[in-house]
Amino acid sequence: MKKYKNFETQAVRTQTPRTAQKEHSTPMFLTSSFMFDDAEDMRAMFADEKTGNIYSRFSNPNLTELIDKMNLLEGTEAGLTTATGMAAIFTTFAALLNSGDHILSCRSIFGSTHTVFGKFFPKWNITHTYVEIDQPETWQQFVKKETKIVYVETPSNPGIDILDLEWLGTFAKQNKLILVVDNCFATPYIQQPIKYGADIVIHSATKYLDGQGRVMGGTVNGRKDLIDQIKAFARSTGPAMSPFNAWVISKSLETLSIRMEKHSENAFELAKVLEKNQEIELVKYPFLESHPQYAIAKKQMRLGGGIVTFLVKGGVEQGRKFMDALQMCSISANLGDTRTIATHPASSTHAKLTEAERVEVGILPGLVRISVGLEHIDDIVADIEQALKASTK
Numbered sequence: 001m002k003k004y005k006n007f008e009t010q011a012v013r014t015q016t017p018r019t020a021q022k023e024h025s026t027p028m029f030l031t032s033s034f035m036f037d038d039a040e041d042m043r044a045m046f047a048d049e050k051t052g053n054i055y056s057r058f059s060n061p062n063l064t065e066l067i068d069k070m071n072l073l074e075g076t077e078a079g080l081t082t083a084t085g086m087a088a089i090f091t092t093f094a095a096l097l098n099s100g101d102h103i104l105s106c107r108s109i110f111g112s113t114h115t116v117f118g119k120f121f122p123k124w125n126i127t128h129t130y131v132e133i134d135q136p137e138t139w140q141q142f143v144k145k146e147t148k149i150v151y152v153e154t155p156s157n158p159g160i161d162i163l164d165l166e167w168l169g170t171f172a173k174q175n176k177l178i179l180v181v182d183n184c185f186a187t188p189y190i191q192q193p194i195k196y197g198a199d200i201v202i203h204s205a206t207k208y209l210d211g212q213g214r215v216m217g218g219t220v221n222g223r224k225d226l227i228d229q230i231k232a233f234a235r236s237t238g239p240a241m242s243p244f245n246a247w248v249i250s251k252s253l254e255t256l257s258i259r260m261e262k263h264s265e266n267a268f269e270l271a272k273v274l275e276k277n278q279e280i281e282l283v284k285y286p287f288l289e290s291h292p293q294y295a296i297a298k299k300q301m302r303l304g305g306g307i308v309t310f311l312v313k314g315g316v317e318q319g320r321k322f323m324d325a326l327q328m329c330s331i332s333a334n335l336g337d338t339r340t341i342a343t344h345p346a347s348s349t350h351a352k353l354t355e356a357e358r359v360e361v362g363i364l365p366g367l368v369r370i371s372v373g374l375e376h377i378d379d380i381v382a383d384i385e386q387a388l389k390a391s392t393k
């Protein structure tokens, strides 16, 4: 694939080779399998003596286009796509870890990743330790000889915690650990973890990569030797993305830069307005000076991203009242959509945890997460302000 100097051009111009029809836009290759010229051709393909498409669980032109594009945007050597973001995360761990291995991570990670670590990995004797995000000096003491992967999310969901990627890159290298970064909130337009020494970058493509709330997907990109192992595992275990979803997501990447610019502009504006609102205790956004890791965010992020969180004063009850008072913003569990979405984790995504467990993962009773969309900022602000007012009556 041709390399361009600028992100925008790369996102638009990376395309699978044209077919005999000379189509301008990439078509969908909705075919489960591909044909061979003869028995010898088939033998050579299965023997890896020739490259090409065999079966869409292994590869497909739509998947290849998306993988190539993500490699060029993230600055990585190799990649694969999966059916969902969780499939990307699970497949990566399952392929790279053995029974007895240990993961170093932080509490502020996506809920389902937390569940995989805590509930399912013990079945295979894979353990983890959560370290404090704001005390990197303590991390070293938790590295054991079984530790193989450092897994982080920055900014994290839903806590919007920021980790220093440069520091992490050095830490991982010194300890010979594989650094895996979930880059879902930032996208490669805002930050490229590979530049700081990450070995693998994961996305839930369901979020900003699609960006329009239509399809599920996951991507894994990184060091070729590691990706080869993950691909070999995925080829036989089958977490593949559908060609249709790959087509949608690859098209979406053409507008990623302008969407992220606008999401970030709207979110920053909303965060600044909310900071002045008396109904609220705390607003968290990477580019607000009040963010505890503001300096790190400024160092490694091009923009602040599209997610803002805040605390309503009255706890769970007021959080629910706020949600019910919204007139335009959607109540939904997704994020990274063109439509502004509000989530109240304590009464929904994290309701199954005890209050103490929620506090441990950084979810206070009044925490509201806003995935700021692409509507006009005045309409977004007006709806959230009126809902805050109505919910304190």
Ligand SMILES: *Cc1c(COP(=O)(O)O)cnc(C)c1O
Binding pocket: 084, 085, 086, 087, 110, 112, 153, 157, 182, 184, 185, 203, 204, 205, 206, 207, 216, 217, 218
């Ligand atoms: C949504 C999300 C995931 C999981 O992705 P799915 O596509 O829903 O499986 C993983 N990490 C983060 C940070 C997410 O927001």
